[in-house]
Amino acid sequence: AQSVTQPDIHITVSEGASLELRCNYSYGATPYLFWYVQSPGQGLQLLLKYFSGDTLVQGIKGFEAEFKRSQSSFNLRKPSVHWSDAAEYFCAVGAPLDYGQNFVFGPGTRLSVLP
Amino acid sequence: SAVISQKPSRDICQRGTSLTIQCQVDSQVTMMFWYRQQPGQSLTLIATANQGSEATYESGFVIDKFPISRPNLTFSTLTVSNMSPEDSSIYLCSVASGSDEQFFGPGTRLTVL
Numbered sequence: 001a002q003s004v005t006q007p008d009i010h011i012t013v014s015e016g017a018s019l020e021l022r023c024n025y026s027y028g029a030t031p032y033l034f035w036y037v038q039s040p041g042q043g044l045q046l047l048l049k050y051f052s053g054d055t056l057v058q059g060i061k062g063f064e065a066e067f068k069r070s071q072s073s074f075n076l077r078k079p080s081v082h083w084s085d086a087a088e089y090f091c092a093v094g095a096p097l098d099y100g101q102n103f104v105f106g107p108g109t110r111l112s113v114l115p
Numbered sequence: 116s117a118v119i120s121q122k123p124s125r126d127i128c129q130r131g132t133s134l135t136i137q138c139q140v141d142s143q144v145t146m147m148f149w150y151r152q153q154p155g156q157s158l159t160l161i162a163t164a165n166q167g168s169e170a171t172y173e174s175g176f177v178i179d180k181f182p183i184s185r186p187n188l189t190f191s192t193l194t195v196s197n198m199s200p201e202d203s204s205i206y207l208c209s210v211a212s213g214s215d216e217q218f219f220g221p222g223t224r225l226t227v228l
Contacts, residue, residue, distance in 0.1 A: 034216065043119075043207055044158075044219040090157060103217070105158045 002027045004093050004106035012112040013081050021076040021109050023091030033074040034092040035065055038108075044090065050074065061085070086113045117142055117210050119220035127226045128198055135194045136223045138208030143188035145212045149181070152205040152222070161206075164191040198227045 003026045013019055025031055032051050036044040048059025055067040065076045074091060088110050094103035118141040128134050138147065147164040162183055163171040170183035185191040195202050208220040 036219075041224070043221040044209075046216060046218070049216055103160070107157045 006106040125224040
């Protein structure tokens with residue numbers, strides 16, 4: 001069965017510092033990978049996605065993620081964090097056009113940003 | 116992308132009552148889903164809302180507790196029945212329409228006393 005792990009439950013960084021959020025997945029085939037952000041009291045917003053091709057994908061708000069098949073990882077990065085980036089971040093894995101139980105969310109990483 | 120609205124945005128309910136949550140999309144979509152996000156937890160899929168037929172429920176969720184309607188391609192409702200404090204969660208509607216990604220509504224924050 002497919003699964004997603006996000007090893008860091010909570011990360012605190014200073015504003016302006018770089019950020020990397022880790023995501024590891026287990027999937028039987030080539031996965032579709034996603035990063036979502038959930039700001040306090042808000043729904044989920046898609047930051048970026050990887051389906052195929054270039055393993056470094058660019059997303060919104062200055063985020064990027066790199067797919068590493070050998071490590072089963074899809075880590076999210078940002079070179080300089082802004083206070084407004086404080087939120088919950090979810091990694092997810094899915095199959096093409098399959099949104100049932102095969103679309104799995106990780107447990108989430110809560111990001112706090114110090115001024 | 117689709118724009119999704121949910122009503123109500125939040126509610127506080129008494130034990131034993133029921134609440135119906137509405138999800139409205141600004142365009143016709145193929146698939147609609149309902150998720151539950153318990154406090155401090157990730158998202159768990161409750162069911163797929165099927166237009167014109169009964170919803171498809173995931174393991175651990177049953178129709179008597181979470182009846183779902185989907186009368187057309189832009190609207191769905193989820194009812195949380197006979198509520199208990201354990202039902203306190205955020206309930207999110209999401210949609211997909213052949214683009215390999217899901218779009219989420221803002222969620223309904225439910226507190227059961």
